[in-house]
Amino acid sequence: MLHALTYSIITHIKTHMSDVTNVIWMYDGVSLTNVSKPFSTVEQMPTNVESLSAGHEDFEEIYRFQIGLHTRSVSERSKLTEKLTTVLRQKNISFFDTSGSAPVSAGFFVCDVTGVTPIPVDDVADTTNQHRVYFDVEVTVYRQNGDSINFTQ
Numbered sequence: 138m139l140h141a142l143t144y145s146i147i148t149h150i151k152t153h154m155s156d157v158t159n160v161i162w163m164y165d166g167v168s169l170t171n172v173s174k175p176f177s178t179v180e181q182m183p184t185n186v187e188s189l190s191a192g193h194e195d196f197e198e199i200y201r202f203q204i205g206l207h208t209r210s211v212s213e214r215s216k217l218t219e220k221l222t223t224v225l226r227q228k229n230i231s232f233f234d235t236s237g238s239a240p241v242s243a244g245f246f247v248c249d250v251t252g253v254t255p256i257p258v259d260d261v262a263d264t265t266n267q268h269r270v271y272f273d274v275e276v277t278v279y280r281q282n283g284d285s286i287n288f289t290q
Contacts, residue, residue, distance in 0.1 A: 141235045142200050142276055147179050153224040156217055169265050175217055178205035197279050204272040214268045225250050225274060249275045
């Protein structure tokens with residue numbers, strides 16, 4: 138589910154944010170140096186899982202992501218922050234099942250934007266990290282135990 142949600146969020150941002158030149162899936166070893174701005178990053182954060190029934194038949198998973206936005210100026214950051222917030226709050230974001238050889242449309246989900254934090258740069262010579270903001274995003278999934286893709290929200 139995590140891979141499919143991450144892929145779906147990246148695809149959604151790429152589709153709806155024409156101002157962003159690149160959307161980068163963050164993992165160990167990824168470098169942002171020399172990436173043309175404005176660009177976005179998507180990174181996994183801790184996930185919560187909670188059983189919702191005594192027989193452990195149903196459960197809730199809360200997937201958390203940190204989505205970064207790196208821009209060329211504070212003005213651009215302000216404008217694109219508002220636009221990306223709107224894009225992330227859209228209803229019916231396409232969910233793609235990535236368990237097969239190619240992603241397949243398999244429904245829809247919504248993101249909850251729980252926080253937007255501008256981050257000041259520690260070193261003014263570090264142009265990669267100037268004018269950046271991070272979005273805290275959650276996707277809540279309700280599933281029956283043993284069901285790998287089908288979910289309701």
